[in-house]
Amino acid sequence: MPTPQTHFTVAIDGPAASGKGTLARRIAEAYGFHHLDTGLTYRAVAKALIDQNMPLDDEFLAEKAARSVDLTKLDRAVLSAHAVGEAASKVAVMPAVRRALVAMQHSFAERPPGAVLDGRDIGTVVCPDAPVKLYITASPEARARRRYDEIKSNGGGANYEEILEDLTRRDARDMGRTDSPLKPAADAHLLDTTEMDIETAFLSAKTLIDQALAKNTH
Structure with missing residues (x-):
């Protein structure tokens, strides 16, 4: 180190x-x-599923959506919608989604300075x-x-x-x-x-x- x-x-x-x-x-x-509101990462997964008319209770699809989230393009205004927040609370409890996003969040935390x-x-x-x-x-x-x-x-x-x-x-x-x-x-x-x-x-x-x-x- x-x-x-x-x-x-x-x-x-x-x-x-x-x-x-x-x-x-x-x-x-x-x-x-650098700043990251990690709540927006879960909302981004939910928004991706909603946009593609995908179910919110399919962990495989939710994990796939999580892996494609771009942490540099999280639009707070769009992702703050109440419906997105409600959907996010459903995907946020999925272990596979959490594992995928936590790995990305951890990498973000190591950005200098x-x-x-x-x-x-x-x-x-x-x-x-x-x-x-x-x-x-x-x-x-x-x-x-x-x-x-x-x-x-x-x-x-x-x-x-x-x-x-x-x-x-x-x-x-x-x-x-x-x-x-x-x-x-x-x-x-x-x-x-x-x-x-x-x-x-x-x-x-x-x-x-x-x-x-x-x-x-x-």
């Missing part, structure tokens, strides 16, 4: 609407690192050796409020109670699955953003990253 390392990885996990994506993009921008990956199993499965692991969380109510405000600000129609119910369901599914459940890595730093704005969360993360980078160069 070359020293100092030629790449530096920041692994960020947390439930939906916790603020992890916003924080990940902010960190990547600040350090000039560094990479920030956010998702559900980055610190535990994709990048267990990442020098900085963050677990971003917030109360379900705070996360539902953020999602509601985001939809409304984009001119969409939203129902707070339905969003809260949907997030609670997703949490149960993500934390309860047998393959790569959502949970903090043993050595992850916990950041609860319920009462914290993005700037405060960023400064907390920056302190941890700067310390790890300093250690990395000695």
Whole structure:
């Protein structure tokens, strides 16, 4: 292994609407690192199946679609559609799909000079050796409020109670699955953003990253 390392990885996990994506993009921008929202990779598989009128419960076809995903061409606007998200939650539980995408995500994490990956199993499965692991969380109510405000600000129609119910369901599914459940890595730093704005969360993360980078160069 070359020293100092030629790449530096920041692994960020947390439930939906916790603020992890916003924080990940902010960190990547600040350090000039590559960024990957791993949730979009599962959505890309679902979108590929939908576009080709293929069933969402065929693991062989889903794995084939996963292997053809181009991580450099993930269109957040297209993949953020609610229907795509619903479909993605079905393919994301398939072990063969997870294996294919995790291998691609792991390769992405090794891109120099560094990479920030956010998702559900980055610190535990994709990048267990990442020098900085963050677990971003917030109360379900705070996360539902953020999602509601985001939809409304984009001119969409939203129902707070339905969003809260949907997030609670997703949490149960993500934390309860047998393959790569959502949970903090043993050595992850916990950041609860319920009462914290993005700037405060960023400064907390920056302190941890700067310390790890300093250690990395000695």
